Amino acid sequence: MGSVGAKDIPVLLTPEGLRIDGRRLDELRPLRIQAGPLHQADGSAFVEWGANKVMAAVYGPREVHPRHLQQNHKAVIQCKYNMAAFSVDERKRPGLDRRSQEISKVIAEAFESVVFAEEFPRTSIDVYIEVLQANAGTRCAGLVAASVALADAGIPMVDLVPAVAVGKISGQIALDLKKEEDNFGEADLPMALVPQSGRLVLLQMEGHMTPDELSRALDLGVVGCKAIYEKMKQALRDRYSVDPIAAGAA
Amino acid sequence: MGGKVYASILGLLAPKPPFLQVIPLSGRYIPKPEDVVIGTVTDAQGTFWLLDIGAPRWAPLHMTGTPWDVQIGETEKFLRVRDSVIVRVENLDPTGRIGVTMLGAGLGKLEGGTIVNVSPARIPRVVGRGGSMIETITRHTGAQVAVGQNGRVWINGTPDAILRASEALRLIEEQGQRRGLTERVESYLISTSSSNDQGPGVAPHESAHRDAPAHSVPPVGPADERIDPDSVGPAPDEY
Numbered sequence: 001m002g003s004v005g006a007k008d009i010p011v012l013l014t015p016e017g018l019r020i021d022g023r024r025l026d027e028l029r030p031l032r033i034q035a036g037p038l039h040q041a042d043g044s045a046f047v048e049w050g051a052n053k054v055m056a057a058v059y060g061p062r063e064v065h066p067r068h069l070q071q072n073h074k075a076v077i078q079c080k081y082n083m084a085a086f087s088v089d090e091r092k093r094p095g096l097d098r099r100s101q102e103i104s105k106v107i108a109e110a111f112e113s114v115v116f117a118e119e120f121p122r123t124s125i126d127v128y129i130e131v132l133q134a135n136a137g138t139r140c141a142g143l144v145a146a147s148v149a150l151a152d153a154g155i156p157m158v159d160l161v162p163a164v165a166v167g168k169i170s171g172q173i174a175l176d177l178k179k180e181e182d183n184f185g186e187a188d189l190p191m192a193l194v195p196q197s198g199r200l201v202l203l204q205m206e207g208h209m210t211p212d213e214l215s216r217a218l219d220l221g222v223v224g225c226k227a228i229y230e231k232m233k234q235a236l237r238d239r240y241s242v243d244p245i246a247a248g249a250a
Numbered sequence: 251m252g253g254k255v256y257a258s259i260l261g262l263l264a265p266k267p268p269f270l271q272v273i274p275l276s277g278r279y280i281p282k283p284e285d286v287v288i289g290t291v292t293d294a295q296g297t298f299w300l301l302d303i304g305a306p307r308w309a310p311l312h313m314t315g316t317p318w319d320v321q322i323g324e325t326e327k328f329l330r331v332r333d334s335v336i337v338r339v340e341n342l343d344p345t346g347r348i349g350v351t352m353l354g355a356g357l358g359k360l361e362g363g364t365i366v367n368v369s370p371a372r373i374p375r376v377v378g379r380g381g382s383m384i385e386t387i388t389r390h391t392g393a394q395v396a397v398g399q400n401g402r403v404w405i406n407g408t409p410d411a412i413l414r415a416s417e418a419l420r421l422i423e424e425q426g427q428r429r430g431l432t433e434r435v436e437s438y439l440i441s442t443s444s445s446n447d448q449g450p451g452v453a454p455h456e457s458a459h460r461d462a463p464a465h466s467v468p469p470v471g472p473a474d475e476r477i478d479p480d481s482v483g484p485a486p487d488e489y
Contacts, residue, residue: 013371016418042276043276048428060278061278061306061307062278062306062307063282063307063308072345074369079412116258120346121304121345121346122307122345122346123306123307123346148413151259151260152276153276153277153278154259154260154261154274154275154276154277154278155259155277156258156259157258157259158258196256236260238273240427
């Protein structure tokens with residue numbers, strides 16, 4: 001990697017208000033969610049979001065390993081976020097690193113506030129998130145996939161949890177940053193929302209924003225999350241929908 | 251919330267005034283007392299075994315809950331890790347502990363055969379109304395079949411019988427929400443049995459009886475307790 005001079009910074013926003021992939025500031029990347037692609041897992045989901053490809057699998061509630069993590073009054077939620085070595089341009093060194101530990105932790109905590117963990121004392125709900133291809137916003141894509149997978153696993157929850165990153169590029173607030181916008185933009189604000197209650201269950205920020213920009217970014221993120229929420233519900237409906245003719249036209 | 255009712259799990263909505271019922275489409279097996287389940291031994295301790303019955307937790311089977319005269323420390327003489335058993339759920343406590351027993355008709359160690367997993371939500375279809383589906387499978391394959399309410403089905407018989415019975419179960423799992431399922435499964439079994447028996451020239455029904463449809467262990471609750479998915483409109487329930 002050479003040093004990045006001012007000249008190397010791509011034009012993130014044209015005067016017409018279009019981004020490098022032709023989106024407007026408030027547009028999401030194309031999102032496709034498939035519920036239940038894996039058979040071994042209790043629940044699973046595959047998410048393609050822009051150039052991100054993320055698989056999530058949920059196991060449990062089941063026996064806790066290691067035992068000492070067991071909680072006598074509720075289920076523990078264990079999350080493992082992992083990026084494949086081939087998920088980025090330069091080979092990613094496989095295994096746990098500070099970044100994936102952090103993401104695993106914040107995602108597990110986001111789910112702790114929606115899952116009815118008290119229903120399954122002394123058990124563990126294990127969430128595995130594998131990033132197969134990364135292009136910024138993988139923690140949000142992972143969270144969306146894991147949330148659909150949890151529902152697919154029949155785990156009782158308050159709600160599904162949509163997530164999206166809002167950011168600041170060329171001084172403007174923009175929804176759902178892609179890689180170049182994340183790398184060369186001024187700020188990145190991943191967030192996850194419980195749509196029915198409006199509670200935020202994940203909020204992180206990198207870069208700089210004024211308080212006014214932050215509040216506008218949050219509003220934009222809420223709108224984005226609502227759109228994602230509809231796609232998540234549709235994915236779950238599609239999983240169990242039956243062709244009415246094949247079903248004997250009920 | 252806001253005068254509305256939300257479901258906490260993914261399922262089909264079944265309005266049964268004055269109640270609303272959500273029939274789960276997925277999820278682990280949640281044990282109920284008196285359920286007959288098929289488990290696999292995961293651990294043998296001094297006085298009990300731990301069974302994986304597909305529930306959130308392992309279920310202890312105490313040595314006093316078996317028909318054998320087990321001495322303390324000699325549990326492994328009777329059941330070893332990976333052995334399969336058919337047991338009944340006896341009691342549940344609020345912490346999720348599941349007590350099981352092997353004392354009762356049709357319970358015991360499963361020798362031979364193979365175990366096929368289906369979704370616990372599909373078990374009512376596997377059994378069929380009044381056991382009709384199970385009866386169809388055993389009659390046409392000659393296999394011996396035991397169904398656990400936890401979604402595990404034990405099949406024993408000739409390799410061909412096991413193969414066709416497990417294929418029939420796969421059919422039920424995939425098309426469980428459709429009507430006329432028993433007929434579909436029956437026609438599948440007839441079609442495969444005639445193609446297999448073309449050599450010796452045995453008629454499909456004779457071949458089915460060749461192995462004298464061994465007793466099918468029917469660990470089935472009262473028929474009226476089961477929910478018939480057919481009676482439920484496919485109203486996708488939302489979170």
